[in-house]
Amino acid sequence: MSQFEHINIAPHEVPLQDELKDLLEKSAEMHHHLCPRQVLGVRVGLLGMQLLGFKQPIRQKRLLVIVETDGCFVSGVQAATGCSVNRRTLRINDIGRIGVTFVDVKTEEAVRIAPQNDVRQKVSDRMENAESRRARYMAMLQNYQLMPMDDLLKVERIQLSQPVRDIVSRPFLRVDCSVCGEEVINERERMIDDKPVCQQCAGQGYYSVKPA
Ligand SMILES: [Zn+2]
Ligand SMILES: [Zn+2]
Structure with a gap:
C-alpha cells in the first residue's frame, strides 16, 4: 500500500x-x-x-x-x-x-x-x-x-x-511586559496574576543577564 x-x-x-x-x-x-x-x-x-x-x-x-x-x-x-x-x-x-x-x-x-x-x-x-x-x-x-x-x-x-x-497569532497586537517594560508583540506574552509578562521575565527565557 x-x-x-x-x-x-x-x-x-x-x-x-x-x-x-x-x-x-x-x-x-x-x-x-x-x-x-x-x-x-x-x-x-x-x-x-x-x-x-x-x-x-x-x-x-x-x-x-x-x-x-x-x-x-x-x-x-x-x-x-x-x-x-x-x-x-x-x-x-x-x-x-x-x-x-x-x-x-x-x-x-x-x-x-x-x-x-x-x-x-x-x-x-x-x-x-x-x-x-x-x-x-x-x-x-x-x-x-x-x-x-x-x-x-x-x-x-x-x-x-x-x-x-x-501559532500565527495576529500581527500588530502589542502589550508591555509588566516586569521589564519591553513591548511584546503577536500575543507572545504569558499572563501571570492577570498581568502580561514577557517569556523571559516569566522564567521561560533563552538567556540570563551576566552580573555587572
Ligand atoms: Zn519582561
Ligand atoms: Zn548547503
Whole structure:
C-alpha cells in the first residue's frame, strides 16, 4: 500500500526537471551554493504544495510551513513554496529534523513530509563506488533530484497540537511586559496574576543577564 494512495499523485512521479532546476537555482541564489539539503527542501516543498493544492504565488498567506531545522534545507523549502520568515508564512521549530509541516491556514488541514529514513542508504545502494566523501555528496545531489517521490519522501497526515491561529497569532497586537517594560508583540506574552509578562521575565527565557 502506498502512502500516496489516498491522494491524487502518482507515487513514482519524478519532478519535472525544468521546474526543479528553476527552483534549485532560486534556492542556490539565496545560498551561493547548491547542496543536497536544498534539493530535499525543494522536493519536500513541491510535494507539500501539491498535497494541499497550492501553486505559487499563494495569496493571503493561506499556507503556513513549519520547518523542523534551520540551514540550507530551509532555502529549498522557501524557493518551492514562496513562504518566508519575514512574511510570517514560515516558522522554524528547531527540533533538528529534516521535516516540514504544511498547514492550510483556512481549513487547518496539515501534512508533514520528511525524507524516508533510509534515503541515504538508498543513495549508497545506487552508487557504483561510494568511496570518497565528494562522490557521496555528488550522488546525493543527483539522486535527490531524480528519485521517485515515494522512494525519497514520507508523508503523514497530522493534527497540530496548537490551533493554527495561536501559532500565527495576529500581527500588530502589542502589550508591555509588566516586569521589564519591553513591548511584546503577536500575543507572545504569558499572563501571570492577570498581568502580561514577557517569556523571559516569566522564567521561560533563552538567556540570563551576566552580573555587572
Ligand atoms: Zn548547503
Ligand atoms: Zn519582561
